[in-house]
Amino acid sequence: MKDVSAGIIVRNGKVFIAQRPEGKPLPNVWEFPGGKLEAGETLPQCLKRELKEELSIEAEIGDFIMSTTYEYANGKFRINVYRVHIPDYVQPRLNVHQKAAWVTPAEMDDYEFPPADKDIIRHLKTVGV
Secondary structure (H helix, E strand, O other), X not given: OEEEEEEEEEEOOEEEEEEOOOOOOOOOOEEOOEEEOOOOOOHHHHXXXXXXXXXXXXXXXXXXXXXXXXXXXXXXXXXXXXXXXXXXXXXXXXXXXXXXXXXXXXXXXXXXOOHHHHHHHXXXXXXXX
């Protein structure tokens, strides 16, 4: 099983999501930013690195929210979700994704997410941001 860290960045009651690019697995679907754990990293270190690479932000990794597992054709993944804090003046820059949006959990139904993110969205709708 491969471990992945994903970040829930909240600003003014909305969550940051980003759209995966063409030419990559799951093209054009929306996701919470993050990525695969590398050797020698903790899950929070992985998320901090991925946010710097993907969005050019220095993030403070907050509380662990939940984890969920999903099996794709290319393997089984455990998504470990953390709250992420960035200053209000910081604007994420898209280095990997093609689009970004700030949305409420209810608005997430209007976006196509990978199957692995469905439990995360359900959690955010139930518990709130």
